[in-house]
Amino acid sequence: MKSGDLIKMIRLSRSILMKFLLLSFLSVSSAFAGEITSVFNGKDLSNWTHDIPEHDGKADAEPAFLVKDGVLVTTGKPLGHLITKESFENYTLTLEYRYPEKAGNCGVLIHSTTERFLRKVFPRSIEVQLMSGKAGDFIPIGEDLTGPRGVSKPDAIGKKKNTYRKKLVEGAEKKPGDWNTMIIHCQGDTIVVLVNGTLMNVGTKSSVTKGKIALQSEGVPVEFRKVEVAKRGK
Numbered sequence: 001m002k003s004g005d006l007i008k009m010i011r012l013s014r015s016i017l018m019k020f021l022l023l024s025f026l027s028v029s030s031a032f033a034g035e036i037t038s039v040f041n042g043k044d045l046s047n048w049t050h051d052i053p054e055h056d057g058k059a060d061a062e063p064a065f066l067v068k069d070g071v072l073v074t075t076g077k078p079l080g081h082l083i084t085k086e087s088f089e090n091y092t093l094t095l096e097y098r099y100p101e102k103a104g105n106c107g108v109l110i111h112s113t114t115e116r117f118l119r120k121v122f123p124r125s126i127e128v129q130l131m132s133g134k135a136g137d138f139i140p141i142g143e144d145l146t147g148p149r150g151v152s153k154p155d156a157i158g159k160k161k162n163t164y165r166k167k168l169v170e171g172a173e174k175k176p177g178d179w180n181t182m183i184i185h186c187q188g189d190t191i192v193v194l195v196n197g198t199l200m201n202v203g204t205k206s207s208v209t210k211g212k213i214a215l216q217s218e219g220v221p222v223e224f225r226k227v228e229v230a231k232r233g234k
Helices: 003-030
Strands: 033-038 048-051 065-068 071-074 080-084 091-098 107-112 125-129 138-141 180-187 190-195 198-203 210-217 222-232
Touching: 071 210, 091 107, 107 180, 125 190, 210 222
Parallel strands: none
Antiparallel strands: 033 222, 048 080, 065 071, 071 222, 080 210, 091 180, 091 222, 107 125, 107 210, 125 138, 180 190, 190 198
């Protein structure tokens, strides 16, 4: 067998394994489905707190996050985060989001703990990228996990730096103006991400398994019409 054929077979085997793991994970998780919480109520941001470093000491600063016509809007400027008041563990997070004007950068940070941990802005967490073309990538911030394209590095935990776990496939995102659905399953130390029904990433051996959820303001406007959490059993 040629080396090229062997590599293809290995990649195919990994793909089949990942799909099997996903189906098994979803099957187990569905058995423990519990209370569903709409973290964004469509009216206000009463379930959230703001952390915008540039707003410190400014009582009249323009909001980086607001509600308009029933949609949660991140304006993109200045850089900062909207953070849930509640912490979550063993849950499924469903987001419906879009870039209304142009492609850009944003992220949802799960298992968030210490605020302003990195560069005095980013909370300690595991970021699931929403950046156009990269939705589904993992960026552990002060934490770490094993992904299909990167193994866990315990020495990275607690350090003020990023690691990266690239997604499995390309092309699942929709163009600016259209709505995307991202589903993030968190069960124990495992994290599974789907975008528009496509398996994007699987992380295991996460160094953190619970915390708050944060949305980013990071350059361009992004809209969210659903931010929903389905809590699960252990």
